[in-house]
Structures are given as C-alpha cells and as structure tokens.
Amino acid sequence: MSHLVLKNVKKAYGELEVIKGVNMEIEQGDFCVFVGPSGCGKSTLLRMISGLESITDGTISIGGAVVNDVPAADRGLAMVFQSYALYPHMSVRQNLTFGLENMRTSKAEIKTKVAKVSKMLQIEELLDRKPKALSGGQRQRVAIGRAVVREPAVFLFDEPLSNLDAELRVEMRREIAKLHHDLQNTMIYVTHDQVEAMTMADKIAVLRLGQVEQFGRPLDIYNHPNNIFVAGFIGSPR
Numbered sequence: 001m002s003h004l005v006l007k008n009v010k011k012a013y014g015e016l017e018v019i020k021g022v023n024m025e026i027e028q029g030d031f032c033v034f035v036g037p038s039g040c041g042k043s044t045l046l047r048m049i050s051g052l053e054s055i056t057d058g059t060i061s062i063g064g065a066v067v068n069d070v071p072a073a074d075r076g077l078a079m080v081f082q083s084y085a086l087y088p089h090m091s092v093r094q095n096l097t098f099g100l101e102n103m104r105t106s107k108a109e110i111k112t113k114v115a116k117v118s119k120m121l122q123i124e125e126l127l128d129r130k131p132k133a134l135s136g137g138q139r140q141r142v143a144i145g146r147a148v149v150r151e152p153a154v155f156l157f158d159e160p161l162s163n164l165d166a167e168l169r170v171e172m173r174r175e176i177a178k179l180h181h182d183l184q185n186t187m188i189y190v191t192h193d194q195v196e197a198m199t200m201a202d203k204i205a206v207l208r209l210g211q212v213e214q215f216g217r218p219l220d221i222y223n224h225p226n227n228i229f230v231a232g233f234i235g236s237p238r
Ligand code: ADP
Pocket: 013, 018, 036, 037, 038, 039, 040, 041, 042, 043, 044, 045
C-alpha cells in the first residue's frame, strides 16, 4: 500500500482551476520531488496535502485513510517553508519545542529530543539565540529541526533552500539527503530547480499548469521524457 495517495485532486479559486486532477502514489520512505516552473501549482498541491489548503475535488489518503476532512494539525505531517516561519520572539530552543507539551511529551523527553536534533543539525550552540541573530542557513536548520522533533510520518518541504546562496544550498541539500537517509521518512520536496530534483529524488513529479506531466524515477524521466515540455524542463540533451 502506498503511503500517500492522491486521486483526481483538484483546486479551484473561483473560476480558475489551478490543480486540474492530480493522481499520484507515493511509497513509504520515498523522497519525492515536485518540480515545475513558477506558478504551476507545486505549493498549492503541497498545502492541500498538508491540510493548510482545502481541496475542491478528489481524495487525499495518508496511510490508507482519507484525510480530506482531517485538520492539518492531526495529519502527522511537518512542513518546512522557504521563509523559515520561525517565531521571532522565541529562542531557538523554544522554537524547537513549542507545542510539544500539548502532544503529551514529558519534560525529560523534550530535553532528549532537543539534544538529539540540535546535534543532528549542528545548532547546539544556537539554542539560546533569537532567530534574528541567526544567518539564513542557521534559520533553515532550526526550521528543519523544528519539523524533526515532531517526528512526523511525512515531511513536506516547500523550496526550503531558495533564500540561501549557492554554496550553502549545496551543503543543505546534502544535510536534507542525510536526514532522509537517517530517518527513512516519506518526504515531499518542492523545488523549481531541476538539479535539485535530479540529485535528491527517488521519484519526481513534473508539474505544468496544474497537472502532472510525468511521475517516475529521475533517470527514467531524463532518458524517456513523456513530451517536449518534460524533455525541456528536465534538460535531456536531444
Ligand atoms: P508554484 O508553487 O508552483 O509557484 P502556486 O501553487 O503558488 O505555484 O500557484 C499556482 C497557481 O495558483 C498560480 O497561478 C497562482 O497565481 C494561483 N494561486 C495560488 N494561490 C491563490 C489564491 N489564494 N487565489 C487565487 N489564485 C491563487
């Protein structure tokens, strides 16, 4: 059974249909990348999976259960955004642990989790700082750490590295790949960057105008693009 199943998922804003019937099955533990040009619907699709956006038609299932009517907080997912979305008035430590008490986690457990995650993401030295005293790369590490402590069944990333410079982007790509290797979670990663898609993905969904043009393994798509758009976008030289 696939971990995440989308069946004929649609989204319309008034007359404008921005997601036009997406079907997809994502396997447990896969690193799946949604790639496509700006405005093709990547964020909308991810937000619908997360529950931050309602869906107009179709069904989304996680672990075999339809979650259309399940609120975002109860879907067992964690999302990492381009803009970090850290709480500015809280320390890094508070950002990591905020809300965990509500999940019936004991103080001792929280301490252990924070220690483990901050070591994993190399933010141990930053725990008492406020977000404004961090670099972009450090902020994104904290944002990823905040997702990791929640131990979600699925991680959702929306262009998490777009605000970082090229060098840091390469480093963070490796970090995220390592995270996936260590945790073996299902992850969905949105990017408009073909190189990121090709290097990080187990599976790629190429989106265009609210539709999936092709879904498959990076090399299969590269070698056998379904159409000229996919060929052009994934950059098969022909
Ligand atoms: P991407 O993340 O691939 O750049 P988005 O998912 O953000 O694309 O947007 C897909 C399309 O939906 C775009 O044409 C965008 O203008 C439109 N859109 C997104 N949010 C809204 C909204 N709240 N109201 C109307 N149109 C929207």
